[in-house]
Amino acid sequence: MSKKILAILSEYGYWGIELVGPLAKLEEAGYTVEFMTPTGKKAEALPPSYDTTYVDPPLGVCVTTAGDAELVKAFEATNRLEERRNMAAEVPERPYFSKPNFLREFEHYFTDVKKAQDALTAEYAGLLLVGGSGPIIDMVNNQRVHDIILGFYQKNLPIAAICYGVAPLVFARDFNLRKPIIAGKHVTGHCIEYDYHDGTGFLHTDLNMGPPPYVLEYILADAVGPTGQYHGNFGKETSVIVDYPFITARSLQCAHEFGEQFVNVLDHGLTRYGW
Structure with a gap:
């Protein structure tokens, strides 16, 4: 089995320990983690994620420990993220229905996306979707991200997602079936009590979205359905x-x-935990 993991990161800021924490465990187990961003730009940790004085508004406490802050700053100093794959260059975009010669373009899309999925799943043993506020902008409703998730899902390879990295699992759906791949599953993610009222921010933009644009708990609960x-x-x-x-x-x-x-x-074939 491959000992490589593909990590997808937002270009608008990831939460530091949500990458560095699992990265350390994977590397200790002998895995190599490689990185991909939506358009090939470098991912960067959100500053609050290595600020030990930052108070998380819903929790009312400083959420970044000194140890985690040092781990994140040390990782950022390695320049590991200078090497990354460009999702837009490797995974095709689904054409608009209004595009000239749509049917032929649509057929090519399905052929090309399968090639991309097969290449990635042959190279990597699992997929990691890293959280933070950035994914709200460029991962959650990114069709290319969805197609990568579907590729790993179709090969029955593990898909790991944390925080707002969980949200793409709601929208990654076979184009013809239109059903959530997490239907009937047990999942976790931000509960409504942990959502911001204000201050959902991003790197490389002055945008303050206020609260997140959706309640993650609600969309996850709806997607898993009555049997999940x-x-x-x-x-x-x-x-x-x-x-x-x-x-x-x-x-x-x-x-x-x-x-x-x-x-x-x-490594140990775990299929159920936490429920």
């Missing part, structure tokens, strides 16, 4: 759920446990 279950685990320090092939984690406090369970899925 959303687990917010409000009041518990961490929330990590494994329902193979999905490994989902609520937020930054879960990052290390999330990485441990990702390794357990990869």
